[in-house]
Amino acid sequence: MQHQVSVITLGIADLARSRLFYSQGFGWTPVFESNEITFYQMNGFVLGTWLTPKLEDDMQRGGLVRPGAFALAHNVSSQEEVQPLIDRLVSAGGTLLRAGDAPLHGGFRGYVTDPDDHSWEIAWNPAWAIDTQGLVTFAL
């Protein structure tokens, strides 16, 4: 079986507010936008931000709650980039969870939420290669 995730879909409440966070905070440009969903082409998969009631309808599951027991991470290429990106994400509508500091396993990281309470880790992990396409490889 292919080790493959095709889409990460985040439930959101407000398309414009979410788009501002991802476009001004991360600097990402949507590949598609409608009146209920925004898609971003990512490194080997697609990120979708979809109005939560639509996601609930599609999965036939109501009662989605927040904050969910998950986190997404965006790795940067140096320790010095971590906190400025966290600050920019907060300026774009995010909320600081943890300012950048050094975990025991090495590197440097902090956490911020998007406007819909989804957790993002911003990290520098010198062991994990990121190629020019943004493809990330696990290593110790």
Place this chain on the structure above:
Amino acid sequence: MQHQVSVITLGIADLARSRLFYSQGFGWTPVFESNEITFYQMNGFVLGTWLTPKLEDDMQRGGLVRPGAFALAHNVSSQEEVQPLIDRLVSAGGTLLRAGDAPLHGGFRGYVTDPDDHSWEIAWNPAWAIDTQGLVTFAL
């Protein structure tokens, strides 16, 4: 800015139960395992399943709840593969949310949860290319 997610981390309660779902259900082999986290090398990023209290400590955020307002998707290459994979995931400890059927926008999909209540869509989307490395490209 690179359109890049480095890690998806799912909070879990039981390492062995989660590992069984991902290894026997999806057929994925971990790239790393410890007594608190399992990592899988995916298509351009890393999937981690981490004991929820450890994730909460790391993000300095308690009270993570389920089901979170998000879904992951795994796309397959034909409509005929959708329901058998859903069935296999249920056999490996998942719970059916929605049996495979055809959405209005085309293709075929169903939903299942992993043992920690995280939602997975299993989909056939003929418009989206998946290359031999598992890299997925958005298209209409």
